[in-house]
Amino acid sequence: MKRLTIACTCLVVLVVLAYGAHIRGSEPPFQAGYPYNYYYGSLHSHTSYSDGGHPNDSSCASSTTHAANDATPADAYATARGAGLDFLEVSDHNHQFNDACPGCSAAQVVQRYHDGLATAASHTVDGAFIALYGMEWGYISNPDAGFPNEGHVVVTESPKLFGWESGYYDIYTSPNAGDYPTMYQTALSNPSQWGAFGHFAHPSDGTKSASGQGLDFDSFAFSPAADDFIHSIAVISGPATDFSTLGTDTGARYAGDPMNGSQYSVYTSTDMYNRALSAGFHVAPTTDFDTHCSNYGTGVRDRTVILATSLTKASLLDAVQNRRMYATSAKRGQLVYTMAANGTTYDMGAGSIRTQGPVQTNGSITLHVNAFDPNGASVASIKIKEPLAGVTNGIANVVVSSTAVPFDYTFTPAVGAHVYYAYLTLSTGDEMWSAPIWINEAAGPPDTTPPTTAITAPNAGATVSGTITVTASASDNVGVTKVEFYLDGVLNKTSAAAPYQWSWNTGSTANGAHALTSKAYDAAANVGTSAPVSVTVSNVPDTTPPTAPSNLTATSPQRRRAALNWTASTDNVGVTGYRVWRSTTVNGTYTLVASPATLSYTDASVSSRVTYYYYVTAVDAAGNVSTPSNTASVLVR
Numbered sequence: 322m323k324r325l326t327i328a329c330t331c332l333v334v335l336v337v338l339a340y341g342a343h344i345r346g347s348e349p350p351f352q353a354g355y356p357y358n359y360y361y362g363s364l365h366s367h368t369s370y371s372d373g374g375h376p377n378d379s380s381c382a383s384s385t386t387h388a389a390n391d392a393t394p395a396d397a398y399a400t401a402r403g404a405g406l407d408f409l410e411v412s413d414h415n416h417q418f419n420d421a422c423p424g425c426s427a428a429q430v431v432q433r434y435h436d437g438l439a440t441a442a443s444h445t446v447d448g449a450f451i452a453l454y455g456m457e458w459g460y461i462s463n464p465d466a467g468f469p470n471e472g473h474v475v476v477t478e479s480p481k482l483f484g485w486e487s488g489y490y491d492i493y494t495s496p497n498a499g500d501y502p503t504m505y506q507t508a509l510s511n512p513s514q515w516g517a518f519g520h521f522a523h524p525s526d527g528t529k530s531a532s533g534q535g536l537d538f539d540s541f542a543f544s545p546a547a548d549d550f551i552h553s554i555a556v557i558s559g560p561a562t563d564f565s566t567l568g569t570d571t572g573a574r575y576a577g578d579p580m581n582g583s584q585y586s587v588y589t590s591t592d593m594y595n596r597a598l599s600a601g602f603h604v605a606p607t608t609d610f611d612t613h614c615s616n617y618g619t620g621v622r623d624r625t626v627i628l629a630t631s632l633t634k635a636s637l638l639d640a641v642q643n644r645r646m647y648a649t650s651a652k653r654g655q656l657v658y659t660m661a662a663n664g665t666t667y668d669m670g671a672g673s674i675r676t677q678g679p680v681q682t683n684g685s686i687t688l689h690v691n692a693f694d695p696n697g698a699s700v701a702s703i704k705i706k707e708p709l710a711g712v713t714n715g716i717a718n719v720v721v722s723s724t725a726v727p728f729d730y731t732f733t734p735a736v737g738a739h740v741y742y743a744y745l746t747l748s749t750g751d752e753m754w755s756a757p758i759w760i761n762e763a764a765g766p767p768d769t770t771p772p773t774t775a776i777t778a779p780n781a782g783a784t785v786s787g788t789i790t791v792t793a794s795a796s797d798n799v800g801v802t803k804v805e806f807y808l809d810g811v812l813n814k815t816s817a818a819a820p821y822q823w824s825w826n827t828g829s830t831a832n833g834a835h836a837l838t839s840k841a842y843d844a845a846a847n848v849g850t851s852a853p854v855s856v857t858v859s860n861v862p863d864t865t866p867p868t869a870p871s872n873l874t875a876t877s878p879q880r881r882r883a884a885l886n887w888t889a890s891t892d893n894v895g896v897t898g899y900r901v902w903r904s905t906t907v908n909g910t911y912t913l914v915a916s917p918a919t920l921s922y923t924d925a926s927v928s929s930r931v932t933y934y935y936y937v938t939a940v941d942a943a944g945n946v947s948t949p950s951n952t953a954s955v956l957v958r
């Protein structure tokens with residue numbers, strides 16, 4: 322979120338607009354030296370597991386009644402990847418899994434959610450495409466049905482299905498407006514391995530055609546749990562049943578100029594991005610496909626763009642955690658929004674972690690705006706906006722604006738907290754919204770004293786093996802915001818609160834001498850680095866394979882699907898995953914079809930009225946592979 326520099330104090334915005342062929346995020350950004358890649362996609366779509374996945378024609382509608390060929394999560398990911406997206410999240414409605422699976426038992430209904438998670442895992446290919454799965458939780462506000470002030474919240478990669486209809490959930494969560502804060506805390510208590518992530522979908526203020534339904538999300542009720550869980554909000558969404566495959570349409574607007582009015586979605590007259598920021602939420606803007614047809618990534622030109630160092634699930638979700646993302650209706654537009662203060666450069670999203678606080682600044686800052694379009698589009702307007710705390714009408718102050726680039730503006734913010742984001746309109750009519758940067762302008766001289774830190778365990782000269790705990794001490798004249806642990810100069814762990822520690826599996830490190838160091842940070846971006854501690858890693862190679870998976874079963878719960886389940890393997894160190902093998906004859910050649918990390922897999926690449934044979938093997942971190950499980954066969958429906 323911050324990068325050391327010797328440049329003058331400044332805030333930088335760069336826009337690059339591209340309407341041609343797909344630009345892979347792994348290619349260098351247009352701004353030389355920018356440390357992040359651009360990854361394009363959407364965090365909101367639906368499949369036949371709820372009310373989406375319908376044909377790309379006029380029959381497409383939001384409906385849980387499905388034909389045999391309606392798109393599954395596997396189909397959605399394949400379509401999105403083929404369309405050139407870097408990532409796609411499928412977020413099926415949490416309370417419609419049962420409606421979309423008539424005749425299924427409660428256990429089968431809940432399993433479909435977990436099948437979606439497994440499908441996302443098996444369709445994720447690092448460096449090529451990231452598949453995310455989750456749920457769109459809650460009801461759209463409807464006072465006639467008895468649930469005003471509610472709204473849809475996308476819950477990303479939750480390991481548990483939340484719900485309220487009897488039997489159709491892992492964890493009960495009430496959908497009543499007043500219980501939204503409870504759901505947020507439930508999500509935080511049941512995170513994915515990457516954390517807990519929430520998103521405000523198509524936010525409504527209860528006006529226009531939705532008159533009387535009230536303001537969504539319990540009227541943007543703010544709490545620490547709400548702010549820690551919610552990371553983003555839609556500024557463009559849909560059209561939900563748009564069946565175009567031309568990639569030129571755009572969704573309904575929930576923010577942007579002119580602020581407030583009839584130009585927005587039928588659900589709001591208020592700039593909902595400003596409204597959420599004024600309520601205190603640390604959110605980044607997104608554009609949501611909200612796809613209910615099967616044109617994932619081929620219908621609209623709108624994109625959510627995540628700024629990350631690599632195309633992996635961990636890297637993308639780390640960027641989401643840090644609100645390092647932006648919204649654009651310019652299909653391949655690139656945006657850079659940074660702030661330099663006190664010798665450090667901060668990227669969009671800086672200051673967004675509630676427990677770490679805003680960026681501490683002192684004195685004047687210079688706002689710098691630049692734009693570049695290789696295809697000839699120009700920037701019509703650039704505005705730096707500041708939503709003010711407690712404002713409920715959706716209006717934000719315009720700090721500065723320009724119609725020409727490059728543009729520079731120097732000023733000293735008033736003492737206190739500020740939220741600044743960049744909003745741009747283009748000659749094509751497209752728009753871009755950056756994530757904000759949150760600051761606190763201090764009175765008096767800046768803090769220039771770096772923290773002190775030291776590795777406290779293991780001791781210098783120690784010989785280590787297996788998994789050990791590395792600990793560090795840290796102190797500062799004002800306060801430590803985080804401590805980083807480095808192995809041979811490579812960052813391995815960030816600890817945000819004391820006790821500062823890292824669980825180091827030395828088995829993944831080569832035997833021999835290695836150096837441990839720690840870095841401590843404070844709110845003023847001062848950094849202290851420890852003296853290195855030298856240790857020797859000495860591990861005996863793991864050559865023991867896992868035990869074979871057992872009790873493999875194969876069923877065909879629906880057409881062109883084979884569902885596999887098995888009992889876990891054991892290993893002297895730990896099982897890291899499984900490999901599913903398939904053949905059409907019991908003694909034939911078996912082909913690897915999937916590498917799930919879970920104890921089940923649904924094979925969607927099978928044909929009806931064909932018998933398939935399967936076995937499963939287990940693998941550990943050292944690459945040892947078990948003997949095969951029992952063979953299971955199934956005649957696919």
